[in-house]
Amino acid sequence: MNQDNIAINVQRAVKRYGTFTALKEISLSIYDNEFFTLLGPSGCGKTTLLRMIAGFEDVTEGAIQLFGQEIETLPPNKRPVNTVFQNYALFPHMSILDNVAFGLEMLGRSKSEARAKAGEMLELVQLSQFAKRKPSQLSGGQQQRVALARALAPQPKVLLLDEPLSALDLKLRKAMQIELKHLQRETGITFIFVTHDQEEALTMSDRIAVMSAGELQQLGSPRDIYEAPRNMFVADFIGETNLLEVSVDDIQNGRATCHLGGGHELTCNEVQGIGVGAKVHMSLRPERLFISEAAKETASLRGKVVENIFVGTDISTIVDLADGPNFIVRTSNSDRGNKRIFEPGSDVFVNMELGAARLLVD
Amino acid sequence: MFGSKRRFDIKSYPGFLPVTLLCLVILYAPLLVVTVYSFNASKSITIWEGMSLRWYVDVFVGPESEKFKVAAWNSFVIAIIAASVATTVATLAATGMIRAGKFKLRGLSFGLISLPLMVPEIVTAVATLIFFNAIAFERGLMTILLAHTAFCIPFAYLPISARMQGIEDSYEQAALDLYATKRQAFTKILLPLMAPGIISGFLLAFIVSLDDFIITNFVKGAGVETLPTAIFGAVKQGIKPNIMAISTMLLAVSIVMVTVSYFVSKSDNTK
Numbered sequence A: 001m002n003q004d005n006i007a008i009n010v011q012r013a014v015k016r017y018g019t020f021t022a023l024k025e026i027s028l029s030i031y032d033n034e035f036f037t038l039l040g041p042s043g044c045g046k047t048t049l050l051r052m053i054a055g056f057e058d059v060t061e062g063a064i065q066l067f068g069q070e071i072e073t074l075p076p077n078k079r080p081v082n083t084v085f086q087n088y089a090l091f092p093h094m095s096i097l098d099n100v101a102f103g104l105e106m107l108g109r110s111k112s113e114a115r116a117k118a119g120e121m122l123e124l125v126q127l128s129q130f131a132k133r134k135p136s137q138l139s140g141g142q143q144q145r146v147a148l149a150r151a152l153a154p155q156p157k158v159l160l161l162d163e164p165l166s167a168l169d170l171k172l173r174k175a176m177q178i179e180l181k182h183l184q185r186e187t188g189i190t191f192i193f194v195t196h197d198q199e200e201a202l203t204m205s206d207r208i209a210v211m212s213a214g215e216l217q218q219l220g221s222p223r224d225i226y227e228a229p230r231n232m233f234v235a236d237f238i239g240e241t242n243l244l245e246v247s248v249d250d251i252q253n254g255r256a257t258c259h260l261g262g263g264h265e266l267t268c269n270e271v272q273g274i275g276v277g278a279k280v281h282m283s284l285r286p287e288r289l290f291i292s293e294a295a296k297e298t299a300s301l302r303g304k305v306v307e308n309i310f311v312g313t314d315i316s317t318i319v320d321l322a323d324g325p326n327f328i329v330r331t332s333n334s335d336r337g338n339k340r341i342f343e344p345g346s347d348v349f350v351n352m353e354l355g356a357a358r359l360l361v362d
Numbered sequence B: 001m002f003g004s005k006r007r008f009d010i011k012s013y014p015g016f017l018p019v020t021l022l023c024l025v026i027l028y029a030p031l032l033v034v035t036v037y038s039f040n041a042s043k044s045i046t047i048w049e050g051m052s053l054r055w056y057v058d059v060f061v062g063p064e065s066e067k068f069k070v071a072a073w074n075s076f077v078i079a080i081i082a083a084s085v086a087t088t089v090a091t092l093a094a095t096g097m098i099r100a101g102k103f104k105l106r107g108l109s110f111g112l113i114s115l116p117l118m119v120p121e122i123v124t125a126v127a128t129l130i131f132f133n134a135i136a137f138e139r140g141l142m143t144i145l146l147a148h149t150a151f152c153i154p155f156a157y158l159p160i161s162a163r164m165q166g167i168e169d170s171y172e173q174a175a176l177d178l179y180a181t182k183r184q185a186f187t188k189i190l191l192p193l194m195a196p197g198i199i200s201g202f203l204l205a206f207i208v209s210l211d212d213f214i215i216t217n218f219v220k221g222a223g224v225e226t227l228p229t230a231i232f233g234a235v236k237q238g239i240k241p242n243i244m245a246i247s248t249m250l251l252a253v254s255i256v257m258v259t260v261s262y263f264v265s266k267s268d269n270t271k
């Protein structure tokens, strides 16, 4: 990707509310046509960053550029950016059609033109038959789609979505995730999507920015972030993982040998910035581990099965390592044919391929 | 909520019934008497001689009708103008207080707007009179109008600000986000959403102005009357049944206004 298709460029943006710093020097670039997600726990500053891009909050320090143009001095109604609000904020006194037409009318289109276009947008989100209704006469999911149509109607360059799916039930949410992703592909508009749901972020995004406490923790593709978390926070926040305290004994040929107490030893890939003698954390994804009766040639750790927990698609097995921590191992229900489920109390070995374990910079 | 048993059923308290009845009687018996006797055929205000609209006719064509007509006209004109101006000011004040974010003297401003509700009316009346005298403003209809406009503002402010507090910022932000100017966001979004509060504020201000006696009596010029001062003037020469008829009509207007105000303020167009 080159400079030209950067839609939004946030440069060392700082946001302070009085003495409280909500965002600490965030720098990131969002590409054109990208489905970009801001992910992080509650209070980490996702909404704040979004509102700064929309123009509802000013930038304390730093700069934000939209397609190379400085936008901090532009008021919200001059930015080619539209927002889908978390509570939708549909105008209660206007019909659905008028809601969707509002942006175009404000841009100076004639009423008939705006309405015709709004009609098309309603068709796109499959709500044409509700055009005359008031927002309160729609279900939550339908209101959500109206909010989407309303924000898309003026054809913004960038669409901001602040946890738009959080009020929907699980099934509808899954359906909307797919619909949103489709819409983004179809329209080619850059989406900046805010969520605190890591699964949602992984499913939908081209790239994810993981934030915590006003800081950017990691920026990358869903795969990067899941498989190569940079630090403890990211490893812990994204998906389920076994986090172990280890110390690095030896590094040779890009392989680090670590021990984790109780005489257990593991070999994994070296990570830059972690040298011999370092005491760091290691992340082991439960689904990349497997259990066997006998030790394998790859890394094997001896332990005892504590419990098997059925979680629908998987079975989670908790293994107590001899003189070591507890481990969670996940076995997919679909390959139960190949993999045995061991009864609690069985003596087993926990195995992994090389590369399954990952050292983390704290 | 579920079933009829509530944990704290006020009706089960001892003395509930007598206290309630006492309050209702004290509050409404006088009004009831006035209303009933306004339909009395007799000249007496205490002896019932049968049903008649005689005194209502008397109000419109009787010897005092001219006086009352002028007074009623004054009252309504003043009430409409004062309520309109007060409502406008109160709407702007509420917008400033609730939509302008936190500013330094916000607490003080709120106090200043609502304080007149707590100041004894006689004090306001005296102060207003002294003020007009001090600036050598000639007393007449204009002084009444100015005074009414001023004291109506807090009454109009209350329902309007209550309403505005219930409207989330996100509607205006959505409007701005959709390329509306600040003015458009105000007129196209905020104002329609506030309409019930504004109407309710207007009606309240209207009634307060229409009913006002004390302040009016102080600041009105000689020979200028509103309905309440005209009634008071007439009563001083003895209570005649036509006063009861006028009072009943005034009461009816108040009831209608208050009822409309109540229902309008309850109607929720944000839902």
Ligand SMILES: Nc1ncnc2c1ncn2[C@@H]1O[C@H](COP(=O)(O)OP(=O)(O)OP(=O)(O)O)[C@@H](O)[C@H]1O
Pocket (backbone or CB within 6 Å): A017, A020, A022, A040, A041, A042, A043, A044, A045, A046, A047, A048, A049, A196
């Ligand atoms: N107007 C404000 N004044 C002071 N502090 C604020 C203000 N707005 C937000 N904050 C603080 O800034 C931090 C980030 O808030 P923000 O709303 O961006 O969080 P978020 O990541 O969107 O969280 P959530 O997932 O709960 O929506 C929070 O600690 C919040 O308390």
Ligand SMILES: [Mg+2]
Pocket (backbone or CB within 6 Å): A046, A047, A048, A162
């Ligand atoms: Mg938020």
